[in-house]
Amino acid sequence: xxxxxxxxxxxxxxxxxxxxxxxxxxxxxxxxxxxxxxxxxxxxxxxxxxxxxxxxxxxxxxxxxxxxxxxxxxxxxxxxxxxxxxxxxxxxxxxxxxxxxxxxxxxxxxxxxxxxxxxxxxxxxxxxxxxxxxxxxxxxxxxxxxxxxxxxxxxxxxxxxxxxxxxxxxxxxxxxxxxxxxxxxxxxxxxxxxxxxxxxxxxxxxxxxxxxxxxxxxxxxxxxxxxxxxxxxxxxxxxxxxxxxxxxxxxxxxxxxxxxxxxxxxxxxxxxxxxxxxxxxxxxxxxxxxxxxxxxxxxxxxxxxxxxxxxxxxxxxxxxxxxxxxxxxxxxxxxxxxxxxxxxxxxxxxxxxxxxxxxxxxxxxxxxxxxxxxxxxxxxxxxxxxxxxxxxxxxxxxxxxxxxxxxxxxxxxxxx
Numbered sequence: 001x002x003x004x005x006x007x008x009x010x011x012x013x014x015x016x017x018x019x020x021x022x023x024x025x026x027x028x029x030x031x032x033x034x035x036x037x038x039x040x041x042x043x044x045x046x047x048x049x050x051x052x053x054x055x056x057x058x059x060x061x062x063x064x065x066x067x068x069x070x071x072x073x074x075x076x077x078x079x080x081x082x083x084x085x086x087x088x089x090x091x092x093x094x095x096x097x098x099x100x101x102x103x104x105x106x107x108x109x110x111x112x113x114x115x116x117x118x119x120x121x122x123x124x125x126x127x128x129x130x131x132x133x134x135x136x137x138x139x140x141x142x143x144x145x146x147x148x149x150x151x152x153x154x155x156x157x158x159x160x161x162x163x164x165x166x167x168x169x170x171x172x173x174x175x176x177x178x179x180x181x182x183x184x185x186x187x188x189x190x191x192x193x194x195x196x197x198x199x200x201x202x203x204x205x206x207x208x209x210x211x212x213x214x215x216x217x218x219x220x221x222x223x224x225x226x227x228x229x230x231x232x233x234x235x236x237x238x239x240x241x242x243x244x245x246x247x248x249x250x251x252x253x254x255x256x257x258x259x260x261x262x263x264x265x266x267x268x269x270x271x272x273x274x275x276x277x278x279x280x281x282x283x284x285x286x287x288x289x290x291x292x293x294x295x296x297x298x299x300x301x302x303x304x305x306x307x308x309x310x311x312x313x314x315x316x317x318x319x320x321x322x323x324x325x326x327x328x329x330x331x332x333x334x335x336x337x338x339x340x341x342x343x344x345x346x347x348x349x350x351x352x353x354x355x356x357x358x359x360x361x362x363x364x365x366x367x368x369x370x371x372x373x374x375x376x377x378x379x380x381x382x383x384x385x386x387x388x389x390x391x392x393x394x395x396x397x398x399x400x401x402x403x404x405x406x407x408x409x410x411x412x413x414x415x416x
Contacts, residue, residue: 005029007410008233008243010225010258013041014396015387016249017210018070018403019410020218026411031217032249033233033241035224038204039211041251042362043396045202048355049275050311052202056271056357057170057300057320060206061187063194064397065135066404071209077200079306082283087114087162087290088343093281094290096163100127100192119159126153130189138185139374139393145367146172149181166288170298172394173267173363175322180366182374183393190397196286198306206396228258231383245383245410249403252364252390259380264390265365270321270358272329272336274351279304279315280344287343294339295321295332317351324358332356363394378406385409 007023009016012034023030038044046053060067062078083098096114099105110120130138144152146168150160160177169175171187199205211219224236228248233241248255252264281287284305289297296319303310310316319336327335333353340348364370376391387406392398 005031005243006414007031007245007247008033008241009247009249010233011041011249011251011254011388012036012039012207012211012219012221013249013251013388014043014207014210014399015389015391015403015406016041016247017207018066018400019247019249019387019407020214020403021070021210022404022407023410024214026407028407028411028414031243032214032219033223033225033235034219034221037222039219039221040204040207042359043203043207045204046355048273050314051273051275051316051354052309053273053316053355053357054198054203056269056359056362057298057318058203059196059198060203060396061190061194062197063190064395064400066397066400070400070404071206075209076205078195078197079200080195080197080284081300081305082285083196085163085167085286085288086281086283087166087288089162089290093287093343094162095285098192115159115163116156118154119156122154126188127192130185131192133185133189135186135189136374138189139182139371141182141185143368143372144181145178146174146181146184147177149184150177161292162290163288165292166290166297167286169322170286170288170320172366173269173322175297178367180368180371182371183366183395186393187395198302198309200306200308202309225258228384244414245385247406247410248380248384248386249388249406251361251388253361255386255388255390259384259386266361267363267365267394268322268324268358268360269362270324270332270356272319272321272333272356273354274317274319275310275354276301276315276317276347276351277313278347280317280340280347289339294342295325295335296339297322299340299343316354324360329353329356364390366394375402375405378402379409379413382413 007030094114099109227234256263287299302316387402389399391402
């Protein structure tokens, strides 16, 4: 690696790493400048007391085209959730499984009181339509709110409240279902065409795989970029770096600050992790707050899905609260445990708090119109480019795809 690379990339999240991989494949030298002490951005995993804690509840949808194109799923040792969900309402857990991917589940599905028969038939119709529709066509469809789209599909208010609100709310971080219907349809298509999975050793191993073949000097950590001037970066402390091209691969607000754009609105989320001696549920399933009472939107026993997230004989519990809150960890944690005791009984009293993550910018806010066009330009001006989920859509696919697009734009311009 030379001291003056062709390209400087600001940010070692998934977008920046995918940009770097594409540049490397084409023989273009690069260096990534990262403010934190590690790679992955929002997709990182911490080791705490023998547990693996992703920075907020996250999953990989294996049907994402860019992930399939880029990642080696076998080496990630993906562990899948059981297709479907449990939803707490009417004082009990209600189970709805995906009968297309759960052998022998058709009778249970249509006999379940979770949703009416018409709601289940509408899910089947929606699933069939989206599987036949390309991603490009989904993002070209007329846009409206997710709730408006669900009502137009004919789903009952009860089904929307008990299932879609907490389920999609946990993915889009939008409990009011005001987000773009294009994003909802894209996510639902991905859910129906692949697994919802976790790498055996944490979501952070995705970033590790992306960066594993980078040259030794390609990553410069603990280095904050303060400003961008033409084709020059000013670092904290006054040092300056120049390159033929600069790619800003930071999250939306930071990227906007550097390139002089209006800061995009953000979706925030809070995640609390607990250690448990016994799992409160026995299945690798997502649990939803179907009645809407209490702070927790969705819940999972992560170690039921990927046992390596917890030490032997222990279990890892993840609870997700939409938004960030002014309450202390002790205060919010107390409300969470109270809700979990209502769901699971006294067993929740023995859970040991491990760590909380309050993520102010977890996703860019994408209301109807935000995905028009579906892929926003990555070239800001000659020699300056930007990538991230705020340039495509709020997903791992969007982040990875935008990184590749930025690299392709850089390569094209450097070859002129």
